[in-house]
Amino acid sequence: MSIASDILRGHTDGIILARLCKKDSYGYEINKSIQKITGNTYELKEATLYTAFRRLEEAGYIVSYWGNELTGARRRYYSITDSGREMLRSLRAEWEESKRSIDKLMDESFDTDN
Amino acid sequence: MSIASDILRGHTDGIILARLCKKDSYGYEINKSIQKITGNTYELKEATLYTAFRRLEEAGYIVSYWGNELTGARRRYYSITDSGREMLRSLRAEWEESKRSIDKLMDESFDTDN
DNA sequence: CGATATACCTCGCCTGTCAAGGTATATCAG
DNA sequence: CTGATATACCTTGACAGGCGAGGTATATCG
Numbered sequence: 001m002s003i004a005s006d007i008l009r010g011h012t013d014g015i016i017l018a019r020l021c022k023k024d025s026y027g028y029e030i031n032k033s034i035q036k037i038t039g040n041t042y043e044l045k046e047a048t049l050y051t052a053f054r055r056l057e058e059a060g061y062i063v064s065y066w067g068n069e070l071t072g073a074r075r076r077y078y079s080i081t082d083s084g085r086e087m088l089r090s091l092r093a094e095w096e097e098s099k100r101s102i103d104k105l106m107d108e109s110f111d112t113d114n
Numbered sequence: 115m116s117i118a119s120d121i122l123r124g125h126t127d128g129i130i131l132a133r134l135c136k137k138d139s140y141g142y143e144i145n146k147s148i149q150k151i152t153g154n155t156y157e158l159k160e161a162t163l164y165t166a167f168r169r170l171e172e173a174g175y176i177v178s179y180w181g182n183e184l185t186g187a188r189r190r191y192y193s194i195t196d197s198g199r200e201m202l203r204s205l206r207a208e209w210e211e212s213k214r215s216i217d218k219l220m221d222e223s224f225d226t227d228n
Numbered sequence: 229c230g231a232t233a234t235a236c237c238t239c240g241c242c243t244g245t246c247a248a249g250g251t252a253t254a255t256c257a258g
Numbered sequence: 259c260t261g262a263t264a265t266a267c268c269t270t271g272a273c274a275g276g277c278g279a280g281g282t283a284t285a286t287c288g
Contacts, residue, residue, distance in 0.1 A: 006123045009124065010121035011220075029235095101117065101151075119274095142265065159245070159247085162246065186254060
């Protein structure tokens, strides 16, 4: 099962930052690791991924540099900044909070008496 | 803390259907109950709510009818259809699945060895 | 030599959110 | 009686993120 793009939206930035918080990486690798971790459930389309990189770099959350591969295609590496780490912290908190809310709202047993 | 609109997106339909699965209701009441349940964390803006009703009704997931209030402003009630109940089942499943994936991806302790 | 994997990128469409604006009824304080 | 607030509905247009479709280049393997 693949996840609707409307659900992906809003998590893209956090997911990328979370990956980069582990280690510097590049587009292709990040994409593969996301697929691997989720067993192909969650997939960022390339266009989505690269627009996200532009957005995050412009916002100062990541910086990029070219790798010096001696063979194969060139890679553009990304590195998370302090400001990016802080953003990530806040996105994780938002995720926990929204998860709780959505769980309540989607739960069939939950009820109000208003 | 309020939740970013990019996270709301993708859950709006499911949340509305979940509310209507309990009982027929109308826009204003649904909105208030969402706020109450989540302690004002999750808030659908009116414009968003009413666009969602149009969308869901056009898709055949809900039907509407005017209430016969003897006093106060008129209310348009919504009722979930069989097709809507089926959609809700599938949205709940998608939520569980995406929650698991995003949890893994946002988790700081999780790692790959690729 | 053609297919496949790695690796990058952009353009333009589509869709859902929402600020801003509007309508109408009822209640309550001053 | 007047103004504020709550209830209750609605539309328009701007905006932003996802992504289909298209493109480039290198390396490997049958």
